Amino acid sequence: MYAYDELDRTLINERVSEFRDQVKRRLSGELTEDEFKMLRLQNGVYLQLHAYMFRVAIPYGTLSSKQLRRLAHVARRYDRGYGHFTTRQNIQFNWIKLAELPDALADLADVGIHAMQTSGNNTRNVTSDQWAGVAPGEIEDPRIWSELLRQYTTLHPEFSFLPRKFKFAITASAHDRAAIKVHDIGLRLHRNAAGETGFEVLVGGGLGRTPFIGKTIKPFVHGHDLLSYVESILRVYNQYGRRDNIYKARIKILVHELGIEKFAQEVEEEWLQMRDSALAIDDSVIEDLRSRFSYPAYEKLPHMPEELKKAAHDPHFEAWRKNSVFPHKVPGYAIVTLSLKPVGGPPGDATADQMDAIADLADKYSFGEIRVGHEQNLALPHVARRDLPVLWKALDKIGVATPNVNLVSDIIACPGLDYCSLANARSIPIAQELTRRFANHETANLIGRLHINISGCINACGHHHVGHIGILGVEKNGEEFYQITIGGRADEKAEVGTLIGPAVPYGEVADVVEDIVEAYLALRARPDELFIDTVKRLGVEPFRERVYATR
Amino acid sequence: MTSPLEQKKIRITGPSMVTANRTWDGVVIYRTARQGWSADLADAAIVRTSDEARALLTESIADDVGAVGAYIAPVEIKDSGKIKPGNLREHIRFQGVTIDLPVPA
Amino acid sequence: MPLVKHGKVATDTFVHLADDAEIPGDGAILISAVRFLEDAEGRSGRVGRTGVIWPNNRDVDDLVPYLDRLAVIALVFPTFRDGRAYSQARLLRERHGFKGELRATGQVLRDQFVFMLRAGFDAFEVKKDSDAEAFATTVKHYSVFYQPTGDGRVTALHRRMQLRHSESAGQ
Numbered sequence: 001m002y003a004y005d006e007l008d009r010t011l012i013n014e015r016v017s018e019f020r021d022q023v024k025r026r027l028s029g030e031l032t033e034d035e036f037k038m039l040r041l042q043n044g045v046y047l048q049l050h051a052y053m054f055r056v057a058i059p060y061g062t063l064s065s066k067q068l069r070r071l072a073h074v075a076r077r078y079d080r081g082y083g084h085f086t087t088r089q090n091i092q093f094n095w096i097k098l099a100e101l102p103d104a105l106a107d108l109a110d111v112g113i114h115a116m117q118t119s120g121n122n123t124r125n126v127t128s129d130q131w132a133g134v135a136p137g138e139i140e141d142p143r144i145w146s147e148l149l150r151q152y153t154t155l156h157p158e159f160s161f162l163p164r165k166f167k168f169a170i171t172a173s174a175h176d177r178a179a180i181k182v183h184d185i186g187l188r189l190h191r192n193a194a195g196e197t198g199f200e201v202l203v204g205g206g207l208g209r210t211p212f213i214g215k216t217i218k219p220f221v222h223g224h225d226l227l228s229y230v231e232s233i234l235r236v237y238n239q240y241g242r243r244d245n246i247y248k249a250r251i252k253i254l255v256h257e258l259g260i261e262k263f264a265q266e267v268e269e270e271w272l273q274m275r276d277s278a279l280a281i282d283d284s285v286i287e288d289l290r291s292r293f294s295y296p297a298y299e300k301l302p303h304m305p306e307e308l309k310k311a312a313h314d315p316h317f318e319a320w321r322k323n324s325v326f327p328h329k330v331p332g333y334a335i336v337t338l339s340l341k342p343v344g345g346p347p348g349d350a351t352a353d354q355m356d357a358i359a360d361l362a363d364k365y366s367f368g369e370i371r372v373g374h375e376q377n378l379a380l381p382h383v384a385r386r387d388l389p390v391l392w393k394a395l396d397k398i399g400v401a402t403p404n405v406n407l408v409s410d411i412i413a414c415p416g417l418d419y420c421s422l423a424n425a426r427s428i429p430i431a432q433e434l435t436r437r438f439a440n441h442e443t444a445n446l447i448g449r450l451h452i453n454i455s456g457c458i459n460a461c462g463h464h465h466v467g468h469i470g471i472l473g474v475e476k477n478g479e480e481f482y483q484i485t486i487g488g489r490a491d492e493k494a495e496v497g498t499l500i501g502p503a504v505p506y507g508e509v510a511d512v513v514e515d516i517v518e519a520y521l522a523l524r525a526r527p528d529e530l531f532i533d534t535v536k537r538l539g540v541e542p543f544r545e546r547v548y549a550t551r
Numbered sequence: 552m553t554s555p556l557e558q559k560k561i562r563i564t565g566p567s568m569v570t571a572n573r574t575w576d577g578v579v580i581y582r583t584a585r586q587g588w589s590a591d592l593a594d595a596a597i598v599r600t601s602d603e604a605r606a607l608l609t610e611s612i613a614d615d616v617g618a619v620g621a622y623i624a625p626v627e628i629k630d631s632g633k634i635k636p637g638n639l640r641e642h643i644r645f646q647g648v649t650i651d652l653p654v655p656a
Numbered sequence: 657m658p659l660v661k662h663g664k665v666a667t668d669t670f671v672h673l674a675d676d677a678e679i680p681g682d683g684a685i686l687i688s689a690v691r692f693l694e695d696a697e698g699r700s701g702r703v704g705r706t707g708v709i710w711p712n713n714r715d716v717d718d719l720v721p722y723l724d725r726l727a728v729i730a731l732v733f734p735t736f737r738d739g740r741a742y743s744q745a746r747l748l749r750e751r752h753g754f755k756g757e758l759r760a761t762g763q764v765l766r767d768q769f770v771f772m773l774r775a776g777f778d779a780f781e782v783k784k785d786s787d788a789e790a791f792a793t794t795v796k797h798y799s800v801f802y803q804p805t806g807d808g809r810v811t812a813l814h815r816r817m818q819l820r821h822s823e824s825a826g827q
Contacts, residue, residue: 007812011800018797029616038737039767047620049644051577082653097576151802157774158746161739238743278804351653418648428650
């Protein structure tokens with residue numbers, strides 16, 4: 001966990017006081033909406049269907065229990081008692097009042113939480129994976145570098161008015177849980193032959209109207225050069241990214257139109273002129289940052305403690321343990337995923353009461369730390385295996401122990417037309433119905449790992465392009481219809497899904513998904529051949545036939 | 552429900568109104584016939600031609616101290632004269648979300 | 657449109673010349689890039705201070721040979737949301753060492769003053785009188801800056817390093 005110091009806190013407070021003044025000037029009419037909109041977006045404030053939506057940053061998905069409690073407080077005091085965790089590791093509140101936002105921000109600033117640049121045409125949350133720092137086999141904790149980048153990009157005077165939003169993601173594991181290939185800049189931390197830490201830099205990934213998988217611009221950028229190299233990319237983008245058409249303004253379009261070689265050349269030319277500037281990172285800077293990250297004082301614990309042996313004959317506990325508990329790099333410990341996808345519930349939501357309870361459990365069982373994943377689930381990253389049985393009982397009691405992690409009912413969905421003013425169709429009720437259809441745990445386990453992603457419009461906040469099954473809401477003659485894709489993936493083998501046929505109406509989506517799953521079960525080569533691999537092997541045709549035979 | 556934020560041309564196909572959100576708290580509001588805003592759909596000014604719609608929208612956008620994001624939306628007028636939202640999006644804005652809100656325990 | 661220099665409202669001593677107006681033999685003038693480049697040597701060498709209004713969609717490279725002879729470079733924010741001039745400003749100041757007046761023009765609003773100062777602007781054609789009057793207080797909003805630019809402000813990273821050194825030195 002990174003500890004904010006006096007300087008970090010001062011900056012957040014200065015930002016809050018600036019925004020308070022800006023809100024005052026908007027409410028008095030001194031600022032028009034045209035002048036104010038970008039300012040409020042830069043503080044994470046959207047206008048949605050019913051109300052403002054407030055997106056709070058959770059840098060690289062790491063929260064302290066104190067911070068989680070404060071989020072619960074904001075949900076209660078300023079909203080309707082719940083929050084929604086997003087596909088970028090942030091949290092959203094849906095009913096916030098503009099006039100109360102400065103106070104909400106001040107309450108959050110107290111515990112080192114802010115909403116800077118969670119929207120607007122600037123650099124957004126630098127995401128990582130929710131297992132950063134504890135995953136076995138990780139090269140080093142990528143969050144050190146996420147924090148370095150977070151500070152570098154926060155209120156950057158040159159890059160606060162880019163052509164469009166700009167998103168970073170970092171992974172330090174062979175298996176990419178941070179989806180770096182679909183980010184504007186994706187960073188894969190690794191070591192070169194000399195053992196030095198550096199990054200493979202990918203650029204131009206992104207979803208939305210025109211999905212692209214990121215391309216490698218440089219296979220190895222030394223850690224010392226990370227900021228100067230990023231600055232070169234941003235400067236080229238700031239100057240040459242399109243500003244005439246918001247649908248063509250992301251860096252992925254610039255990279256596509258120039259070609260990766262030409263783009264890389266432009267960046268290299270710029271970089272060579274500035275690499276030895278004030279942005280060159282000293283080892284002492286990294287060490288200072290690293291020293292501000294605290295890690296738990298892990299005990300020496302057995303892998304198979306008595307408590308675990310005893311609990312093994314409880315089938316419910318075992319079902320949960322096999323599904324939601326993951327190996328930790330420290331023996332005797334585990335990473336526990338808390339499913340925010342209860343049967344019939346809106347995916348990714350948590351009530352204020354749940355947040356408080358989870359904060360308490362984090363204090364008891366996870367050294368006070370919680371993680372947020374882009375799958376819209378939470379995690380407790382430092383749980384002693386001997387505590388798993390007692391933790392499970394507590395999690396089950398508050399409804400966050402549904403053993404469906406990574407299964408068909410662990411659905412990623414955007415808020416959709418129930419909340420969002422950009423949407424064409426609803427997504428949450430679709431997700432809810434799907435969780436009901438696949439509520440049976442045996443069935444879900446039989447199906448195995450299957451990621452369903454739902455977006456209510458082409459902006460793709462649900463990341464449908466990279467879902468194993470992707471569902472995109474569209475509008476036809478005033479009715480909600482849905483395009484279905486299959487075969488997408490967001491990891492190191494990232495791929496955009498393929499459309500299986502014409503859009504289907506709202507009432508048929510769950511049936512279609514059932515048909516797709518049935519087809520998979522009939523076609524898979526072995527019980528352990530994953531859905532995504534069956535699609536890869538056979539293509540979409542057999543699925544298309546099955547789904548559209550009677551439609 | 553293609554987002555009306557993408558409306559470039561103003562062309563209405565039936566009775567319509569102008570709606571927005573209240574600046575200070577984001578509540579849904581409707582443009583009235585008296586150059587004002589009301590949170591009650593019954594108070595909404597109804598326009599029936601594209602010219603009328605354009606005029607109403609222009610005047611609404613100019614009045615942006617109290618209102619944000621004004622746009623034209625369809626309504627349905629019942630035989631009784633009652634005004635109802637004219638599409639799913641407006642229905643959702645009028646009634647609220649179509650799902651149960653997570654109820655605090 | 658008030659001009660802000662040295663932290664307060666100032667008189668603009670430069671005359672904006674239309675493209676078809678005659679260039680006076682003396683006096684301070686601001687001319688368009690097109691006009692300037694018609695005879696860059698001549699224009700930059702003239703008696704009297706010369707300034708150029710440079711569009712935000714053009715590389716500043718073409719100006720570089722004349723930087724030491726230009727009194728003012730005016731960069732443009734067609735809307736405040738178009739941030740290309742921030743890059744232009746930093747390149748002019750930090751890469752090419754421009755020492756003259758770097759002026760922000762276009763839709764220049766109070767909420768961008770700090771960004772502009774940090775990018776190297778030192779003069780501002782401010783859209784609203786109230787914003788111009790608020791300049792001095794607005795720029796004091798922030799005392800912490802994460803990233804280095806050419807403005808000389810010490811970054812948070814460096815302040816931390818200084819603190820650590822002084823702490824360990826004091827032991």
